Amino acid sequence: MGFFSYLRSSILSKIVMAITGAILVLYVIVHTAGNLLIYFGKDTLNSYSAFLHSLGPILWIIRVVLILSAILHIITSIKLKFENWGAKPTKYAVKKYLKAKFSSRTMIWTGLMVLCFVVYHLLHFTFRTTNPQHYYPEFYQPHNAVSSVILERFDVYRMVVLGFKNPLISLVYIVGVIIVGFHLDHAIQSMFQTLGYNQKHYFPTIQKCSTGLAIIIVICLISIPISILLGLVGGGI
Amino acid sequence: MKITLHIWRQKNSNDKGHFETYHLDNVIEDMSFLEMLDVLNEKLVAEGKEPVAFDHDCREGICGACSLTINGIPHGPEKNTTTCQLHMRKFKDGDEIWVEPFRARAFPVIKDLIVDRSAFDRIIQAGGFISVNTGQAPEANSILVPKQNADNAMDAAQCIGCGACVAACPNGAAMLFVAAKVSHFAYLPQGQPERKRRVLAMVEQMQKEGFGNCSNFYECGAACPKGISVRFIALMNRDYLKASYSEEKLEFAEKE
Numbered sequence: 065m066g067f068f069s070y071l072r073s074s075i076l077s078k079i080v081m082a083i084t085g086a087i088l089v090l091y092v093i094v095h096t097a098g099n100l101l102i103y104f105g106k107d108t109l110n111s112y113s114a115f116l117h118s119l120g121p122i123l124w125i126i127r128v129v130l131i132l133s134a135i136l137h138i139i140t141s142i143k144l145k146f147e148n149w150g151a152k153p154t155k156y157a158v159k160k161y162l163k164a165k166f167s168s169r170t171m172i173w174t175g176l177m178v179l180c181f182v183v184y185h186l187l188h189f190t191f192r193t194t195n196p197q198h199y200y201p202e203f204y205q206p207h208n209a210v211s212s213v214i215l216e217r218f219d220v221y222r223m224v225v226l227g228f229k230n231p232l233i234s235l236v237y238i239v240g241v242i243i244v245g246f247h248l249d250h251a252i253q254s255m256f257q258t259l260g261y262n263q264k265h266y267f268p269t270i271q272k273c274s275t276g277l278a279i280i281i282v283i284c285l286i287s288i289p290i291s292i293l294l295g296l297v298g299g300g301i
Numbered sequence: 302m303k304i305t306l307h308i309w310r311q312k313n314s315n316d317k318g319h320f321e322t323y324h325l326d327n328v329i330e331d332m333s334f335l336e337m338l339d340v341l342n343e344k345l346v347a348e349g350k351e352p353v354a355f356d357h358d359c360r361e362g363i364c365g366a367c368s369l370t371i372n373g374i375p376h377g378p379e380k381n382t383t384t385c386q387l388h389m390r391k392f393k394d395g396d397e398i399w400v401e402p403f404r405a406r407a408f409p410v411i412k413d414l415i416v417d418r419s420a421f422d423r424i425i426q427a428g429g430f431i432s433v434n435t436g437q438a439p440e441a442n443s444i445l446v447p448k449q450n451a452d453n454a455m456d457a458a459q460c461i462g463c464g465a466c467v468a469a470c471p472n473g474a475a476m477l478f479v480a481a482k483v484s485h486f487a488y489l490p491q492g493q494p495e496r497k498r499r500v501l502a503m504v505e506q507m508q509k510e511g512f513g514n515c516s517n518f519y520e521c522g523a524a525c526p527k528g529i530s531v532r533f534i535a536l537m538n539r540d541y542l543k544a545s546y547s548e549e550k551l552e553f554a555e556k557e
Contacts, residue, residue: 074514075504075541144514148472151406151513157307157320158399160373162523164471168516254517260539262532 071143080140082258084133085251091130092244093277096284102297106221110202113220138179145172168250174243181240188227195233198226224288225298234289245282249275302328302389305397306341308353314409314417320399330390334377335360335367337389354413362386362526365461368468369414370401375465375524383463383526403464405473407511418464420510421478425462428502429482431491444490454488457481459527469524472513477521479507480537481529487540497544501553504541 070076098116101109116123167174188194202219205212228234253274256262261270291297304325311318325344328337335357342352358366367384371377377387392398400414408416446454460481467475483500486492492499515534522531544550 073504073541073545074508075538076545078515079538079542144516148474148513148516151473151511152404152471153406154404156370156373156401156404158373158401161518162374162469162520164518164520168518169471171516250517257517257531257535258515258538260535260542262535264530264532267532 068139071140074144074147077140077144078258080136081144082255084137084140085255087129087133088137089248089252089255091126092248092281096281099288100284102221102224102288103291106202106219106301107204109221109224110204110217110219114217117218134179134182138175141172141175165250167246168254171247171250174247177243178240178247181236181243184236185240188233189223192223195227198223221298222301225292225301228289228292229298231293234293237289238286241282241285244285245278248278248281252277302330302392302394304328304337304389304392304395306400307397308400308414309402310353310413311402311410313412318410328389330388332389333360333385334369334371334387334389335385354411354415356415357385360385363461365463368403368416368418368463368465370403370468372399375403375468376463376526381526381528383461403468405464405467405470405512407473407475408464408467416464418462420512421462421464421475423510424475424479424503424506425482427506428495428499429486431486431495433491446489450488454485457485457488457529457533460485460525460529461527463526465524465526466521466529467512469520470513471518471520472516474515474521475507475510475512476515476534476537477525477529477531479503480531480533483537483540484533487536496540497547497549498553500537500540501544501550504537505553 070080098112101112119126161169184194192199200219200222201216202222203214203216205214228237251274253267253271256267256270261267288297306323306325307320308323309318310321323341323345325337325341328340332340335355338353338355345352356366356368358364360367362383362385365383367376369376369384371384371387376382376384377391379387379391402408402410402414402416403418407420408418411417458481460478462478464475464478466477467473470476483503486499487496517531519531522529
């Protein structure tokens with residue numbers, strides 16, 4: 065009985081999809097909220113970034129949980145998808161969908177596109193390999209410092225602004241985030257159904273909230289490159 | 302009414318199958334869909350051709366024998382209605398209608414529009430029952446059932462096992478059928494002793510039969526002629542998860 069024996073069960077596989085998905089969705093929500101700090105200016109965003117880096121081992125625990133969740137989510141989804149294709153070998157000549165939305169029918173494709181987007185995003189902002197010229201340190205004086213010591217920290221604000229000033233990079237992010245939104249539209253309510261939380265008095269609300277939350281996340285995230293392109297944020301870096 | 306039919310014809314399970322087009326000029330609006338096919342078959346027989354094979358039994362919408370995917374929807378466009386209770390007045394004069402069998406790997410085509418749905422019988426044999434001594438019916442009020450539970454059990458028990466859920470599901474999954482059968486016992490006291498063993502055994506058999514997995518498309522519930530809710534799938538998922546970590550699971554794994 066290895067760890068991956070859950071894959072033999074249809075329902076346990078779905079439950080792994082739901083739990084790993086829930087972890088990733090929670091991360092996306094926190095990440096979105098963190099990103100919005102850019103509207104509070106350079107100092108706030110850079111302090112937040114420095115705070116995250118100061119977490120040390122906790123940051124690594126979060127990273128490991130996220131990476132494991134993503135790996136399990138991907139492996140399980142691909143296994144389920146192949147089985148599902150196999151279970152419907154002949155397609156209908158005429159097929160009319162009654163309830164299945166565009167977002168639910170394209171989960172595997174939006175999922176793979178999200179994976180590509182995340183890889184690019186990590187190369188861009190985390191490993192900083194795609195645009196190393198945007199990487200600057202910031203020298204600052206802490207507000208509560210007793211001495212006039214000058215500290216150095218990573219200038220996230222400048223990196224983000226310089227990155228999004230490039231319309232092509234902004235476009236990739238806007239499209240990527242919209243694809244994430246499609247994925248989440250189906251994903252969030254699906255998680256509740258799979259984990260067994262579906263009663264008639266609240267499930268319609270969960271479905272509406274799923275779409276609503278996906279839209280809110282998309283608007284919050286795409287507002288950042290748009291504001292930077294329009295010069296509303298980061299004008300005087 | 303004049304109707305153009307594109308009907309799936311397939312000699313046997315090894316045949317590739319193809320669509321054939323038929324024109325009917327004398328369709329009466331009050332005919333059921335199956336009566337319309339009867340008229341077509343009479344015409345085909347008179348012409349010395351092979352009639353179209355299709356499943357039917359009670360023609361009252363309660364047995365689950367009729368099937369057919371009509372214009373891309375199992376049991377046709379009318380909500381909460383089986384094919385036998387679908388009437389030609391729901392179509393317009395001059396309509397083109399595409400008639401296909403229920404499609405899924407677990408439902409192989411036997412001939413034309415008839416598919417083998419015995420996989421459902423084997424799922425029921427695996428656990429869709431309660432073990433009680435037969436004999437005289439016990440006093441009905443000796444085991445009390447709350448109204449809410451009785452209603453839920455009856456909602457699930459409406460399932461006629463027609464297979465429309467599998468036919469509608471893009472994954473060919475039988476989750477709604479199995480969930481309905483698991484749930485109508487799960488809501489009643491008589492179903493409790495075998496509750497965990499039942500869900501494990503029925504889901505196991507469902508997988509062996511080659512049905513797909515649930516992607517929560519909710520097509521099954523929308524296509525179900527008995528309007529069975531996908532919330533029963535949620536109940537089954539919960540029951541299955543609980544059963545997976547129970548003593549019954551060990552017992553079940555040993556037997557397997």
